[in-house]
Amino acid sequence: MATTVVNPLREGLRLARTPEPSTIVIFGGSGDLTSRKLMPALYNLALQRLLPATFSIVGAARQPLTDKRYRDELHTAVGEHSRTKPLNEEVWRSFAEHLYFVGTPDERGYDTLGQRLDRLDQDLGTNANRLFYLATPPAAYEPIVKAIGAHGLRGSTGWSRVVIEKPFGRDRESARVLTETIHTVFREDEVFRIDHYLGKETVQNILVMRFANGIFEPLWNRQYVDHVQITVAETIGVEERAGYYEQAGAMRDIVQNHLLQLLALVAMEPPAAFDDKSVRDEKVKVLHALRPVDADRLSDHAIRGQYGRGFVEGVAVPAYRREQGVAKDSRTETYVALKCFVDNWRWEGIPFYMRTGKRLPKRSTEIAIQFRVAPHQVFSREASEGLDPNALVLRIQPDEGVSLKFGAKVPVQGIRIRTVNMDFDYGASFMVDAPDAYETLILDALRGDATLFTRRDEVDQQWAFVDPIIDAWATAPAAPPIYEAGTWGPADADALVTADGRAWRKA
Amino acid sequence: MAQGVTIDAAFWGAEAAGIVALERELKRLRRAQSAHAREQARTVARAAVLNLVVYADRELHARRSAQSISDLASRHPSRAIVLLADRGAHEGAEGRLEMHCHLPTAENATQVCYEQILIRARGDADERLASVVIPLLVPDLPVFLWWTGSPPVAGRAFGQLVGLADRLVVDSADFARPEEMLPAIARISAQARGRFGLTDLNWTRLTPWREIVTSFFDVPAWRPFLDTVTGVRVGFAVDMDGRQILPSQALLFIGWLASRLGWRPIEALAPSEAGGLLFAVARADGARIQIRVRPRFERGLADGDVSGVRIQAERDGQQAEFVIKRQPDPRHQTASVLLGGERRWERTMPLPSFEIVELIGEELAIMGSDPTYEEALAALVRLG
Numbered sequence: 097m098a099t100t101v102v103n104p105l106r107e108g109l110r111l112a113r114t115p116e117p118s119t120i121v122i123f124g125g126s127g128d129l130t131s132r133k134l135m136p137a138l139y140n141l142a143l144q145r146l147l148p149a150t151f152s153i154v155g156a157a158r159q160p161l162t163d164k165r166y167r168d169e170l171h172t173a174v175g176e177h178s179r180t181k182p183l184n185e186e187v188w189r190s191f192a193e194h195l196y197f198v199g200t201p202d203e204r205g206y207d208t209l210g211q212r213l214d215r216l217d218q219d220l221g222t223n224a225n226r227l228f229y230l231a232t233p234p235a236a237y238e239p240i241v242k243a244i245g246a247h248g249l250r251g252s253t254g255w256s257r258v259v260i261e262k263p264f265g266r267d268r269e270s271a272r273v274l275t276e277t278i279h280t281v282f283r284e285d286e287v288f289r290i291d292h293y294l295g296k297e298t299v300q301n302i303l304v305m306r307f308a309n310g311i312f313e314p315l316w317n318r319q320y321v322d323h324v325q326i327t328v329a330e331t332i333g334v335e336e337r338a339g340y341y342e343q344a345g346a347m348r349d350i351v352q353n354h355l356l357q358l359l360a361l362v363a364m365e366p367p368a369a370f371d372d373k374s375v376r377d378e379k380v381k382v383l384h385a386l387r388p389v390d391a392d393r394l395s396d397h398a399i400r401g402q403y404g405r406g407f408v409e410g411v412a413v414p415a416y417r418r419e420q421g422v423a424k425d426s427r428t429e430t431y432v433a434l435k436c437f438v439d440n441w442r443w444e445g446i447p448f449y450m451r452t453g454k455r456l457p458k459r460s461t462e463i464a465i466q467f468r469v470a471p472h473q474v475f476s477r478e479a480s481e482g483l484d485p486n487a488l489v490l491r492i493q494p495d496e497g498v499s500l501k502f503g504a505k506v507p508v509q510g511i512r513i514r515t516v517n518m519d520f521d522y523g524a525s526f527m528v529d530a531p532d533a534y535e536t537l538i539l540d541a542l543r544g545d546a547t548l549f550t551r552r553d554e555v556d557q558q559w560a561f562v563d564p565i566i567d568a569w570a571t572a573p574a575a576p577p578i579y580e581a582g583t584w585g586p587a588d589a590d591a592l593v594t595a596d597g598r599a600w601r602k603a
Numbered sequence: 604m605a606q607g608v609t610i611d612a613a614f615w616g617a618e619a620a621g622i623v624a625l626e627r628e629l630k631r632l633r634r635a636q637s638a639h640a641r642e643q644a645r646t647v648a649r650a651a652v653l654n655l656v657v658y659a660d661r662e663l664h665a666r667r668s669a670q671s672i673s674d675l676a677s678r679h680p681s682r683a684i685v686l687l688a689d690r691g692a693h694e695g696a697e698g699r700l701e702m703h704c705h706l707p708t709a710e711n712a713t714q715v716c717y718e719q720i721l722i723r724a725r726g727d728a729d730e731r732l733a734s735v736v737i738p739l740l741v742p743d744l745p746v747f748l749w750w751t752g753s754p755p756v757a758g759r760a761f762g763q764l765v766g767l768a769d770r771l772v773v774d775s776a777d778f779a780r781p782e783e784m785l786p787a788i789a790r791i792s793a794q795a796r797g798r799f800g801l802t803d804l805n806w807t808r809l810t811p812w813r814e815i816v817t818s819f820f821d822v823p824a825w826r827p828f829l830d831t832v833t834g835v836r837v838g839f840a841v842d843m844d845g846r847q848i849l850p851s852q853a854l855l856f857i858g859w860l861a862s863r864l865g866w867r868p869i870e871a872l873a874p875s876e877a878g879g880l881l882f883a884v885a886r887a888d889g890a891r892i893q894i895r896v897r898p899r900f901e902r903g904l905a906d907g908d909v910s911g912v913r914i915q916a917e918r919d920g921q922q923a924e925f926v927i928k929r930q931p932d933p934r935h936q937t938a939s940v941l942l943g944g945e946r947r948w949e950r951t952m953p954l955p956s957f958e959i960v961e962l963i964g965e966e967l968a969i970m971g972s973d974p975t976y977e978e979a980l981a982a983l984v985r986l987g
Contacts, residue, residue, distance in 0.1 A: 104863050104864060108974065114821070117823070143952075149819060187952060190949065221822045
């Protein structure tokens, strides 16, 4: 039983909500994710004075390392990857004093880990609050979770939670099996599945935009919205991730998690409260309402593509099949465009066009709500030539912000209308550096707030939507069409939208 | 100095004759700025989230606050009205305006345009001040009144200006006679309840200290020591000659502990060596707590800033000490916990900047009143 004694000093404004004293155990503690993302995030939390009163970090991995060696390696890594530079050596020294490493090559290693954790609890009075972070390749998730259970690494008092990186499974079935394995050791409310998109400030701002303001929500439905476009465009190619990407493709890498998250945030009903249950309940309802794609008429709803060679930002880049680690006849998709419908009262009949791809001309993530045109044209046709329908665009990266497109009169004699943009620039209004997504998510997991993490039924519905498309493509005789690097994807993707008399936005 | 100091037009802008002329001049400046920006293919966003009224009675203070506001423009774009009460000559209030366009350093950020107006009230013009401020406030936005120096709590101008404000910000570090001013501020704060919020920048300076002290007792094993505190020592900075004795901040810290933990006064504050204070309070269970507030000279600290805190406690025969020092340099804090004389825990954190612009920026982010502060202040006054 967790004993929570009220701290009478922690009352009132201004004091940041720091998590309870605890220990974070990172499996894959010497891996890439740890040194590039997790440690810099933890160090920056220390710098912002947001870590708990007593806190320690234990890295665990197969190969042995001494505490000293581990600290030295991370010192270099954090110095390189921290968003704040240069490293504050005083803070690092104090941070590193509470940083340990335990080798877990075999069963005995896990016992050693358990002993180390018990001793830290005793020294630091942390009440055995433990956060287990699985920063390993997915194949290691199940054995580690089982070992946590078998070696009693959950403390007898306090809380235990587990954070799991994406990808969570590679289809609906494997995701279910993984969840079941995790549930032998952790309850669902102790499981924190990461989708780092949800840790981004601007993604959270979608909820604030929609639900803290009174003026948008009345327009946010089929009465006023013509269609919605969601774009996640990357300029990079597969880089060093070919091993993973060949197996995943854009569908598993981006659509199943990030794109469907954005869709859910845009389409969801207002939650009753901003807490993990209410928000995720509403998101799951959207996924349930998502109309399954008809596999027989796949090309009316889902288009894939693979990049060929071309030019991106002025640089000649090779075709996907020429990338290191990619099969010469690879059929992995690097581009996906979808036309979806959310079959509910609010959105009936309104298409959601979504696209994502690598080696597109420009890095851009945005959600555009395209409104219907005014019902009756009061002005002459030539006066309104320069008039586009109203659009509200939520830009997620880069240049986070919101813009609203509307018509205004050109200052000449007579009426001439032109479309203007009213722009809200997030960066210019709040000059504070936005925290990194991992800082937000680690802090939330330490506090036990799961709002920004993916729940079991959410993952299940995400896979339920993408699985049939992936299967259909896998069995299709043709390879994905090739698009030239530095263009907006294959021609079929344009047809998906133009068939409805619409066009992709110039992102 | 019969005519008062000459206003530096290069800094504050040209003189405008009356409110209408002032508004016209603002419009002209905004347009010029937009045209200039358009040449560079940028847009200027005019933004205002609050009205900020600053009261100063010296040009130097007015200018310093104006500078702080400029630095804050991108975070808290505001219409700033700086009132300079210049008692040198006998003329009415005159408006002077100046407009700044601050170029944010962030990439791709648009320019933010905000407005700064100086009103210099010469002579005995106090009762006119509010009448100039009212028409200049941007409608429907909250009004922050930042009073530099000791507020003349009984004065008519003060009463009228406070009547316009949603929040009053003072700095007890500037109070010439804190023993009189702090109770006066406490009375204003009690009367203000529900009408406007009041804070003291000295309270803002305490936040990092309160944060760490609070965090000690988040640890379940250490939490019980909070009920058995036996002594508290707080050091505050003085200059080398020990002339500027400003214990307000340190006392406010004691007031905070007393209000949270239900400590009651048993002895009045008594002066001790070199400007320090030594007194005792009673714990909730009646036991005695020895409090020592003492001045220390330390390089790199502003006069009156807390330099260190030590809380001693004893429970079931075990001694505990919770210590925060400005180590290894004044820009860091090192917190340590000693049980039975043995070091159990230590960590070093950066201490946030205490630049006035940071403090004001923090205050502007808070809209309501701060009951924790009000209670701390009330407890402090009871100790006095």
